[in-house]
Amino acid sequence: MQDASGAVVAFEHVTKRYPGSDAPAVDNLTLTVPAGEICVLVGPSGCGKTTSMKMVNRLIEPTGGRITIGGEDIMSLPAVELRRRIGYVIQQVGLFPHLTIGENTAVVPKLLRWKADRTRKRTDELLDIVGLDPARYRDRYPNELSGGERQRVGVARALAADPPVMLMDEPFGAVDPIRRDGLQNEFLRLQSRVRKTIIFVTHDVDEAIKMGDRIAILQRGGILAQYDTPAAILANPASEFVERFVGADRGLKRLSMGRVRDLDHIEPVIVRSGEDRAEIRKRLDRSDELTFALLVDDDNRPLGWIDQHDLRGDGPIDPGAATPGAPTVEPESTLRDALSAMLGSSVQLGVVVDERGRVAGLVSVDAIGERLRAPVRGVDGELHEVGEADATS
Amino acid sequence: MSDGEGPIRIGWIVDRLDLLGELLRDHVILTVLAVVIGLIISFGLALAIRGSPRLYGPIIGVSGTLYAIPSIALFSLLIPITGVSIVTAEIALVSYTLLILIRNIVEGLNGVPPEAIEAANGMGYTRTQRLLRVELPLALPVIVAGLRIATVTTVGLVTVTALIGLGGLGYLIVNLGILRGSSPFAATAIYTGVALAVALAVFADLALLALQRALTPWARRRSA
Ligand SMILES: Nc1ncnc2c1ncn2[C@@H]1O[C@H](COP(=O)(O)OP(=O)(O)O)[C@@H](O)[C@H]1O
Ligand SMILES: [Mg+2]
Numbered sequence A: 001m002q003d004a005s006g007a008v009v010a011f012e013h014v015t016k017r018y019p020g021s022d023a024p025a026v027d028n029l030t031l032t033v034p035a036g037e038i039c040v041l042v043g044p045s046g047c048g049k050t051t052s053m054k055m056v057n058r059l060i061e062p063t064g065g066r067i068t069i070g071g072e073d074i075m076s077l078p079a080v081e082l083r084r085r086i087g088y089v090i091q092q093v094g095l096f097p098h099l100t101i102g103e104n105t106a107v108v109p110k111l112l113r114w115k116a117d118r119t120r121k122r123t124d125e126l127l128d129i130v131g132l133d134p135a136r137y138r139d140r141y142p143n144e145l146s147g148g149e150r151q152r153v154g155v156a157r158a159l160a161a162d163p164p165v166m167l168m169d170e171p172f173g174a175v176d177p178i179r180r181d182g183l184q185n186e187f188l189r190l191q192s193r194v195r196k197t198i199i200f201v202t203h204d205v206d207e208a209i210k211m212g213d214r215i216a217i218l219q220r221g222g223i224l225a226q227y228d229t230p231a232a233i234l235a236n237p238a239s240e241f242v243e244r245f246v247g248a249d250r251g252l253k254r255l256s257m258g259r260v261r262d263l264d265h266i267e268p269v270i271v272r273s274g275e276d277r278a279e280i281r282k283r284l285d286r287s288d289e290l291t292f293a294l295l296v297d298d299d300n301r302p303l304g305w306i307d308q309h310d311l312r313g314d315g316p317i318d319p320g321a322a323t324p325g326a327p328t329v330e331p332e333s334t335l336r337d338a339l340s341a342m343l344g345s346s347v348q349l350g351v352v353v354d355e356r357g358r359v360a361g362l363v364s365v366d367a368i369g370e371r372l373r374a375p376v377r378g379v380d381g382e383l384h385e386v387g388e389a390d391a392t393s
Numbered sequence B: 001m002s003d004g005e006g007p008i009r010i011g012w013i014v015d016r017l018d019l020l021g022e023l024l025r026d027h028v029i030l031t032v033l034a035v036v037i038g039l040i041i042s043f044g045l046a047l048a049i050r051g052s053p054r055l056y057g058p059i060i061g062v063s064g065t066l067y068a069i070p071s072i073a074l075f076s077l078l079i080p081i082t083g084v085s086i087v088t089a090e091i092a093l094v095s096y097t098l099l100i101l102i103r104n105i106v107e108g109l110n111g112v113p114p115e116a117i118e119a120a121n122g123m124g125y126t127r128t129q130r131l132l133r134v135e136l137p138l139a140l141p142v143i144v145a146g147l148r149i150a151t152v153t154t155v156g157l158v159t160v161t162a163l164i165g166l167g168g169l170g171y172l173i174v175n176l177g178i179l180r181g182s183s184p185f186a187a188t189a190i191y192t193g194v195a196l197a198v199a200l201a202v203f204a205d206l207a208l209l210a211l212q213r214a215l216t217p218w219a220r221r222r223s224a
Helices: A049-056 A079-084 A101-105 A107-111 A116-129 A147-159 A177-194 A205-211 A230-235 A240-246 A250-257 A277-286 A335-343 A365-373 B010-015 B017-051 B053-068 B071-082 B086-110 B114-123 B127-164 B170-175 B186-215
Strands: A009-016 A026-033 A038-042 A064-069 A086-090 A165-169 A197-202 A214-219 A223-228 A270-272 A293-296 A302-306 A349-353 A359-364
Touching: A009 A049, A026 A049, A026 A064, A026 A223, A038 A049, A038 A205, A049 A064, A049 A165, A049 A197, A079 A086, A079 B114, A086 A147, A086 B114, A101 A107, A101 A116, A101 A147, A107 A116, A107 B114, A116 A147, A147 A165, A147 A177, A177 A205, A197 A205, A205 A230, A205 A250, A214 A230, A214 A240, A223 A230, A223 A240, A230 A240, A230 A250, A240 A250, A250 A335, A250 A365, A277 A293, A293 A359, A335 A349, A335 A359, A335 A365, A359 A365, B010 B017, B010 B186, B017 B053, B017 B086, B017 B127, B017 B170, B017 B186, B053 B086, B071 B086, B071 B127, B086 B127, B114 B127, B127 B170, B127 B186, B170 B186
Parallel strands: A038 A197, A038 A214, A086 A165, A165 A197, A270 A293
Antiparallel strands: A009 A026, A009 A064, A214 A223, A293 A302, A349 A359
């Protein structure tokens, strides 16, 4: 991982009242986004997410408080110069229909009067980064591209002058769910390379959990309801509003966030065809947790469970004795998928296998339950007990 | 064919090619002048309307009224002020272009996708950069459509300015045609004048269309 190229963005008591409206759209918002992290602003429609975001590049001027980027007040620069240093991606993408993909990508470098060959090199590099072959796409017009391709060009355009900060307003909102998932993954991979400070607006709590290093949940009137890591918000919602907003299935959402690699593994009792039954019985007796042995093939791939019943008597075990159907999970599987696989089998254990299908350990349903009860790290960097009341709310 | 046969006297035309050339040139000059001045004024007014939309009603009202005044009446109103001059002709011709041009420029600018404007603001365009690099290029097809109508209309109207001695091809129709109804060449003069004026209008229309196509390659290509 590269050093963060992003800069800290800080809201300090920021308020926005639109003319002719008594109630503020954003009310005394204070939060700090560390350099190189994605902060997702999430909340129901009309809660002030877009307003909060647009105050950062001064498309909307705050009526109170101040915003700093890298410690510098955003009012210290002319608005257009500030905007050229901040990437901007919107739901409707807003590519310029009369410019080619290359020209669209080069918009900010051109405003900054970069030399032509530098701009050209950067444009090709960016199209490459977002997965569009420059030779194929550079000279096309936006109306010749699919929605997903256009959205990628939108991201490339926002990254063109290598801004430390990016603002993204529902960037994947107009893409169908299947493609959205792909674009999200792609964007997270890209972010792990470029490490921008990103303010990402969505109304979708699942997208917030997936994309955010931290999440700011806003409620109507632009009030910050909770600001924490996704794990901490799911484990300890700060208020009834947050609890309702994240959904009754927040336990399942926590399962979707956890990975099998985070669980404590149990050492299996490994058995190969032809081993002596009495010997296996002895090894099983020595294990506190297991009443089953795992039969594997010559390559260490699981074949099935051997239980006490199969081990009666003496002599070598034969492969036909195993009960097939040991559920296998991978270290990268979500706890949700793992649990689902384990609940579907008679033995509530999952066999963790590596990328070649070889046994790496066992995980139990109990371990998943323990994981959900384990303390969670919050934005303050501290571990918090699950269910612990949030002092800040 | 000899001069004695039919209503069209080819010989008469051939003898006057120099005159026809001059009249055609004058016609083009009067037209181009009127359309260019009209375009400049219309741009100014359209931008004023964009600044304060309340102006739209009054400006369209006035240019609509100008458009409705019969051309001969407008000349008679102007002659006491500006005399029998090219100024009189141009004032009249320009005022007929305004309604169409203002309407199309305003409509063209209003038709720019809001997300393109939003993106331009977010990227850090100044207002002028946004107007010149985003809004005008995107409004171009609608503006050129107005320009084509204004040009074709003006080519037709220029013939009427012959009534004050500035007709371009109208000289053939009015002075050598209608006013000399008894002459054996009157019909030839009228037909020649009309044919050249129509040809000029068609040519100008197609030329502007070609120009627009060349300037807006993005508007034609569609996704496969
Ligand atoms: N330009 C504006 N003028 C007046 N009120 C506005 C304007 N933009 C947004 N609002 C109001 O401010 C509130 C927050 O809007 P917005 O930030 O767009 O919410 P969100 O992005 O969370 O849906 C809403 O009540 C909205 O009606
Ligand atoms: Mg919004």
